[in-house]
Amino acid sequence: MVIEKVKGQPSQDHRRIDFIGGLILVLLTILTGFAVYGMMMQLTESILGKSLETSLQNKVYLFEKQITEGVGSTNLIATRPFLIESLQQIALNPQDEKALKALQRAAKSFLINEVTGIVFTDINGKEVVRAGQFSQNPELNIPLNTAYPSSLLWEGKIIQRTTAEIKDATGRIFGTVSVETVSPLLMQLLNEASVLGASYELAICAPLQQEMQCLPSTLFNKILKRFPRVLNGRALPMDYALKGKSGIIFAKDYRKENVVAAYAPLGKIGIGMVLKVDQAELFQPVTQQLKYVIPLLVFMVMVGILMLRWLVSPLVQRLSKSEQKAREVNASLLDSETRIRGIVDSVDVGIVTVNNEGLIETFNPAAERIFGYAKDEIAEQHITNLLPEWKEGTLNHNSESKDGESGDEASEIEGLRKDGTKFPLEYKASSVLIASQRVFIVSVMDITARKESEKRILFLANHDALTGLPNRTLLQDRIQQTICQALRSRGKSAVLFIDLDNFKTINDSLGHDVGDGLLVAVSERFVSCLRSEDTVARQGGDEFVVVLHSVANVQDAGVAAQKLLDVLKAPCMVKGHELSVGASIGIATFPDDGDDEVELLKKSDIAMYHAKETGRNNYRFFEDEMGQPGEEEWTPMI
Structure with a gap:
């Protein structure tokens, strides 16, 4: 009995070691896969979400500017001294042919560029002169909160109608002028979302009591005269925009599809704008890799289990098996580190790690492209060689958060390239503890193109x-x-x-x-x-x-x-x-x-x-x- 027990012990140990080793291998493989997948998803979500929000802000600015210019054009017409004098004469004598003809000529002269129709009325609201074509039965009429009564109409295209009172210097009203304009830019903003991707959509809506009315979009080419802002107890992204809020949200849209949506109001005009994309399309590059990663993980698990079974035979080989297992674990960790580093090296955001003395330790390829240094040239150099404005204590000040977390908002600072040129960049800083040593992780992004775009927009505005x-x-x-x-x-x-x-x-x-x-x-x-x-x-x-x-x-x-x-x-x-x-x-x-x-x-x-x-x-x-x-x-x- 004793002999049988001794002989059976190696077999039990063998099975136990096989089971524990196989379980550890499976868990390590699964956890590593989930960690890498989670990092890729977070990185994709951060970069593409920021891009989506920036794109929406540009469209909001251009759309609001176009509306404001339409109102300004109507005001310019309403304040013409000749028009005021003509309406004064017509008010005294409605049959004054000379004044009527002069007013008709003036109305026709305004029909250039984007103006498609103009109507003058007297103080009683009776039409006096008309030129061009006016929208008769628009499919949609959205009132706007502007300096003068204005609205957006839809008749297969976006039409802005603005009405202004015509007054003399004393403020006495002699009539009104109504102007309709058609802007190709507004239609271009509405349609160009489809260029970004198959599921990208720009939605423009206005509140209608507790509901909303919307212009057609690239995914839904019909107007929505009345549509709920809340579906199944959850607010649609447009509901936030109509409440004057702006930001990014992961939610379901009116199609009940999971989307990533950037939302913002159009100033105080009373309209909301949402730029969204299906989550399936947004994360498609990451999810496509799963069909390669999962079989590889399964294969690695099977190979590991077979190796454990084959190596754990006699008692003499246990130390050899244990050493082999340690090597496999180290190789797995090294592989995980390599994959993580590959992800960090592939992003467009520059990532620099700095020790507590401010010396640079690592420098990814994006940082090399931004600053013009090879990582071997800048290693062990002080961070002020890249960020001259960085003062002592700045790292600690900008990273007063939990380890591994960055501040909520990015900061702008001036960077210095290898050739001595200075340029604007956006940065975030966070800190982690590695082997009891605090390491600061600084992410930087060259915003030169964005600054030039902002200057260009300011120039076009003036x-x-x-x-x-x-x-x-x-x-x-x-x-x-x-x-x-x-x-x-x-x-x-x-x-x-x-x-x-x-x-x-x-x-x-x-x-x-x-x-x-x-x-x-x-x-x-x-x-x-x-x-x-x-x-x-x-x-x-x-x-x-x-x-x-x-x-x-x-x-x-x-x-x-x-x-x-x-x-x-x-x-x-x-x-x-x-x-x-x-x-x-x-x-x-x-x-x-x-x-x-x-x-x-x-x-x-x-x-x-x-x-x-x-x-x-x-x-x-x-x-x-x-x-x-x-x-x-x-x-x-x-």
């Missing part, structure tokens, strides 16, 4: 897209600056309102491409003949405004106006056409004709129309009798 000249917004600021300078120096300044003669004939007969080319050529000539401190701006259409920074007397403004007329005498060559164009110029001076930008623009505009009536291709100074209603009639040329 400059005309065609000519590159300052637009109406920047023009008003320049006039205000010029007035402040004139007040400090007790000097004078002047505003010249310029309208090109016969431009509409050229534009209609030769096409908009030739007309746009002529506008660019004219703007370049205007800039070339003025001082560097003076401003040339495009008011809209074929109208320009020149701000003379400082003039000794009003005659200097006339000299500048004559220069502008002279520079147009030589024909312009545009797309093979030799074109001649003149200009009518109205001049208003500060402080003689007005003390703010609105008054100076208005009076220079009035003087310009009198210049047209006196033969064109000349200039006129503003005179008080020009502004008296009923003395002369002049029609705006756009």
